[in-house]
Amino acid sequence: MGIRYNKITDKHQREIVLLKSFPCKYGKCSFCNYIEDNSTSEEEINSVNFEVLKEVTGEYGVLEVINSGSVFELPSDTLAEIKKVVKEKNIKTLYFEIYYGYIKRLNEIREYFDGIEIRFRMGMETFDDDFRINSYNKNFRVSDEMLSLMSKELYSVCLLVCTKGQTKEMIEKDIEMGLKYFKAITINIFIDNETKVKRDNELVKWFISKYSHLTKDDRVELLIDNKDLGVFEQ
Template identity: 55%
Template sequence: MIRYSVIKEKNPREIVLLKGFSCAYGKCAFCNYILDNTDDEEEMNRVNLEAINQITGEKGALQVINSGSVFELNDFTLSKIKEVCREKNIKILYFEAYFGYINRLNEIREYFSEQEVRFAIGMETFDNEFRTKVLTKNFVTNNKVLEKIKKEYKMGLFMICIKGQTKEMILRDIVLAQEYFNEIALSVFVNNDTKVERDEELVKWFLTEIYPELNKKRNIEILVDNKDFGVYVQ
């Protein structure tokens, strides 16, 4: 379990993986991060403080991820993030927030008023049927919803090379991601003991035909392995 790292390429920033309360949704078929949840605040405070204390402010930007959304971090943790941002002169702050929180994002913006808060959303795919039926991530988008997401979220998180996906689906997601998000993270799925499975043929195709050119784009980060950001559960 690695909880602190520094991303040095493309959009340099520090990153911490913190413990939170149970994810408000918690039903995504692909997610094993929920195993990192806890209701023990003493444990949460200890683990999170250890990670936060490693933050140096060297990049002026910090990404905070946890086993859910920023709204599942406790008050102690939020206060320590605020404190370290002030002490280390961190100006840009990333949090993840599930779609169900879209109307509450200003609460976090106001709490961290000294920073530019950039929200990331786990879209996974623009294909509603695949997202809801296969990944069991239960929100549906249309043009109106996508415009709202575009307004509220800076970063879109997507998963690719999953059994059931097609090349066409992945290419469409890449095109639409660039239309709706300023920053994009594409994760090549890695098997993780959930029922969702990696498609090795799609992986081979993506890495040989798509990755070399796509990876040149400064606003697209491609995680070929789930440890590429340096923090991970597995």
């Protein structure tokens, strides 16, 4: 049993919904057990999502939509329902997740939600290409030119920290790069989840002693537990 709706009431106040979607186009990230929430039944996906979207009140004018994949894996009926809710509840800002492979298609979503500020987040996990590819099985490299494009197209990136094989220097550089190129970053401290990626508890202790002040930084959302956003699927 999961929780699919929540309100974030501290910094960056917003409503957040966890929607069902078609399978993630990539679906091979070695740390992710999240894609178990996917479905191939459009009817089931829409039925779940329509119920969740009924809970949105619009009280903050900001809605974040997350799903196990990208906004492009949501069925068209779900997108239409989001659009309807956004209009009815006078929501001005919408957050969506995307996968790297969709980076050049973001205007499709901006045009569909014309008049709404769209903020895209992407799972970068780390700026170290080799570690991203070899340890996280997230198969893309980022050139300086691509980084420059991404900094224009994306509002924020997610970083995954404190996994076995990572070093303090990599984490320091990731945070520095994230804040240099993007308006905001989300930092997830990894929690063991039966995938082959494992948590490094020594790194966690170091990270919390060094970076717990980031909870007060407006540009950073620090998730010490991956359920900190209050939505999750068991």
